Amino acid sequence: MSGAVDYEALFRSAPTAFLVLDPELTIVDANEAYLNATARSRAELIGRPVFAAFPDNPDDPAASGTAKLGASLGRVRRELVVDVMEIQKYDIPMAGGTFDVRYWAPVNAPVLDRDGRLRWIVHRAEDVTAFVSAHDGNAEAAQLAGALRVRTEQMAAEIFARRRLQRRHEALEAVIDSLEPAVIGTDAAGRPVLYNDAARELMGDTLGEVTAAEWGRQLHLYGADGRPIGPDLPLLRALRGERVDDVEIVLRPPGRLRRFFRVHSRPVTGQPGVAAVVAIHEITAARRAARLQECELAIAKATARPEADGQVLDEATRLIGSILGWDLVEFWCWDEAAGLIHRAGRWAGPALDLPPGLPEFLAPGQGLAGRAWADKQPVYQPGREDGPLRTALAVPVPLGPHPLGVLVCYADVAEIPGDVRAGMVTGVTPPLGVFLARRRAERLAAELDRARDQYIALVGHELRTPLTSIQAYTEMLLEEAGLTGDQRQMLLVVQRNTASLRAVVLKLLDVAALRAGHLDVRRRPMDLALVLREAADAARAGDRTHPIRIEAPGSAPIVGDPDRLRQVADELIANALTWSAAGSPVDIRLTPGEHTAVVSVSNTGVPIRADERPRLFEPFFRGDGARHSGMPGAGLGLSLAWTIVEQHGGVIEVSEAGSPATTFTVRIPTNRLPSRHPGETGRPGEPGRSDESGRRGEARPAGTRPTTMGRQTPDR
Template identity: 30%
Template sequence: MRILFHKDAKLRDGPSQFPDQGNDLPSDYRTVGDSYSPTAISASTQALSRSIVTKGLDRVATNGCWFPKGRRRALTRPSRSLPTPDFRALFESAPGLYLVLTPDLTIVGVSDAYLQATMTKRAKILGRALFDVFPDNPDDPGATGVSNLRASLERVLRNRTSDAMAVQKYDIRRPKSEGGGFEERYWSHANSPVFGKKGEVAYIIHRVEDVTEFVRLQQQGLEQSKLAETLRSRAQKVEAEIILRAQELPDMNKKLLATNEELARLAAIVESTHDAIISKTLEGIVTSWNKGAERLFGYVAEEMIGKPVSILLPPDRFDEEPEIIERLKRGEHIEQYETVRRRKDGKNLDVSLTISTIRNSQGCIIGASKIARDITERKQAEEALRESEKRERSIVDSAYDAFIAIDSNGVITDWNRQAEVTFGWSREEALGKLLAHTIIPPRYQEAHTRGLKHFLETGEGPVLNKRIEIAAMHRDGREFLVELTITPIRFAETHIFSAFLRDITERKRMEAEINDHSIQLEAANKELEAFSYAVSHDLRAPLRGIDGFSQALLEDYAEKLDAEGKDHLHRVRAAAQHMGQLIDDLLNLSRLTRGELRREPVDLSALARTIVTDLQKTEPDRQATCVIAEGLIVKGDPNLLRLVLVNLLGNAWKFTGRHACARIEFEVTQRNGTPTFFVRDDGVGFDMAYVGKLFGAFQRLHDRSQFQGTGIGLVTVQRIIHRHGGQIWAEAAVEQGATFYFTIGVEKTIAV
């Protein structure tokens, strides 16, 4: 008789129970004793056996016992025969949703859970192409399920690595017995390669989770409790199945040799799962450690098997493991929970743990199994979502308008702070109430209900996506006008309606006042027009008579008048002419506020040159240097802007008349990024203490006997500049000249 051991195991005692059927042994095994040998083991079974040995079970059966790798002595158990497990049945009854695909995407294996979730039958899908069985929903023109899944599977074949997909909408065909058509589903996919003897991709394990309910709940903001319960239930089922399979493994050694191909597939599935699957004793010593655990925590199996699982605990979680062990010993059921574990590199990660007891054949608890899933990204996403919701809440609450949201039943689901101020209901009081019973006046409530029903039935709403004015009701019963905009938003199979409302009571009052003022202004303008007509016709005629008769007296009766009489008549003529000029200036000033402002490019440089030329013609003997910048072009009314330059350049010419050599400049500078034009002279200037009077009507800072003028020119300039959206101001000093600055408005300036 021979005893069969793994090559790294240490023998103490215990004969093998393998029948003597040949001498071909796997290279990983050695024998002691006589010539008794087990059946030749196929290559695939050897591979699976090595996987089991090195990835967690790490034991070889002899005399009904498992010998852990590296142990100094073999553990012994009473000899007993081992039943042959049906690994296909085990795989098919696994709680997860799995498909086994060949590289050409033909379905060769499927779990019962997958069949149930997709409403299919094994006999009708095995041997068929994946996308023949699961095509896109023809009624959904935007379906991307087939294209995205095919791309993921092709990446697995091309890159020879696992590929996880984002949550994917992929509708499934509903059996005719259940009405036919397609049913909306959302899935979380993960695809992993299984390698053959020569390193080629022999199969693809397609693992999915049905997250339809999660997506729907998430869309409605109600998913937390129901999703947690659903996931917990699923995790517990997975735990129970995995533990059950682990308990059966010690009794299956002889049967493994006869079912090597099925075992290889099952081992590949276990090793390719993304979750960490760990088993431990009641003392907390790790007894198995899969590839998922290696990826998740950074330790390989050899580093963890035989070591306390508390290695994975951060300092602030040391109390967790003893408490869990005690509860397991008492046979308590431990619900799925979320906690923190530490990786080999010292980084903490958020995990979801599912813990189940492991019992022996007598039903005694001998250990525990853990399934750990990395939920770091989910936690980060949840935190990001919370921050996003917090920001959105802050934005909504800080809005100037009242914001209200209702569901398809007309029930209020959101109510911001401005809504509290506008309508008098607190957020807590308003949420859950019917909108019709809070802010809608009784006479409109029935129309509101009919309109909501009509939209849900037809998709039509005459007041939706429009700005309307309508009466609303305060909590105290008073009504007031609001400006309302309602927008429908579709979520899954339902609608929500968001509304922004603004109390326009004050605006309406101001509009009424403005309307009254407009009426008054229109009346005043008509009176002004009548006055202007009277001035231009009724006042000018007497002035012309006074001036004309005075001139006739001077011409016809000059020899009868002495010098004093002639002086009086000259004074009368000058006063009449001055009054005529005042009337003309006042009429021009009144027209500035009533005429339409033209908008076109105006070359200020060209205007200034023309005006200066005309001034020089009036006094050809004056010595004056005039500097005019080129390319000063703005957008405005050419006639009004010419009047500005006529006044400013005319004043500069007038107030430098006493200087033998005068200098006048018209240029531009930049002030606070705005083009600022200026007219500068070196004339008599003025005292800045009186600058406040400069732009007042009939205000003069110099005696009329020294410098002619009516006191209307600068008022006219100021009004023209203001109509162009600009500003005007002056700087000066006595006998050091003056500078008048003005802007035309940045948006109106074309080039400088």
């Protein structure tokens, strides 16, 4: 508030006589008026009991001054109230042992501490000897005494009313100074007349000299929309009679971080000298936290998009710069071919003029980005002098021993607060690290997938030619007339194993061709019911230990490739026969619909291991049961079935874990061509493909993997 009041000086120079006593009635202090009225010095009084300093006149047998004063002081001590005494004769001892006759109009008042306990007693004594001496007679004296009593009471009431007002004023000052928001009251001209410590800290020591009309320019105040504040300053609006609530203003001094405030302002009426008041609450920390959270969410959304890496990183740098208020943001990535880090994304504020010729590549340890890359930890540089941007922060992405990139942010401020630096490291960069790691994994997986397909095709082609020759020569040898029984038996074993191996090679080539899109599915009108019956008949001929039951209408016309769909039926039936319990049936059901034909193949047997289900449709995967039991196969049957169904625009799914039977369900469009080119066939386990594509009983979009998996086919 305004300058502090020197209450000690006021007490000393007060024109009314005051004496201060402690609760034991010992004199603590006296002002100059009291010393003059009693012809005493301060040294003669302080520390002495009041009645020892001022005894009754021994020459006056009727003296009662000490008794009456003692009674009044006792009432003040007991009841803690102000006591106004009648005019009384109380002679004052003088030098030489004589007493001077005096008449007084005393008032005694308690002074309490913060706990409500008596601290001091203030004794105010007005010398009325001249009034009493100027009138003779008891009647006049009584009349004068009454008039003086009224006057004394009025003066006492005024004094203590002023004291209460002063106490309230002091309490109000203490309350306002203890508030966290800055509070400023101004006169009608906008000049501050009341303000607390927070306001003085915010606006400087010259606050009282600057009118509200000048605040916007001198303090660099802006609105939430980024425009400078002029006549719309909340306090100026309050001076015009408006009530202003919850207005955001931004303090943007050059070379310093922005500070955000919420402002409330009111006009003030009925208070002389104060026309308006404003309360300013700083919300900078909350706003920075909200901006960091907003930036994290925006980056998470940007990195989830399928755009190229460069586009995503450009968008990420733009979001970080524009939302968090950086002047320049760069992202650097490792270039395997060059053995350097290169700038993969950049955003510069509209007011920043970048010099030409900035390097596009940096060696580890070179420059701020190179240092962060080499040190594998954040690098903070306040007070830079090599350009217009005085502060920089470089953060490896992700943190740890193997960074994939470096985020570098620059600002034209002297220093970045610790909460902003921590937020950049713990909140903003992790989504970028996840994005880089995911894209790197996708590239590696795609490269591995291509290499595997090339290897499959190479191996298949290299094996097919010698197998064809072996098979042809074996058949020729079997036609020889002079073979012994053992020779013929050995040739039959060679022929059988060669045929089995050739079937695996052909299946391998089919999978590779279908996955690469080099083998078209030839769709034409066909009868799916006929294909299933033929597959069931063929299975019965090869396995007479399990009943094979089929439930299908007389015909089920669809558009599809009958040869390829026969392969799907053969694989699913063979899988069911292999894993069925001894003597248990295999059930095949066809349910045609207006848009989709549904085929299910069911069997009962040992439950599927949960850890093997996610990999069931991967090429070459064979579970422990198939490997340890010596069951033949290469792990290609279900992968081939999945690929053919997908090429038809359908999906394949398996009953939930815990079901009493294992049921493979195939859903195929009855009259719809696939929505993609054959070369775009989805691959089980392909990076970016969701394993949570649907729930049991729901059709999935073409190209998505089933939610749950079934058993291995015999060759798995």
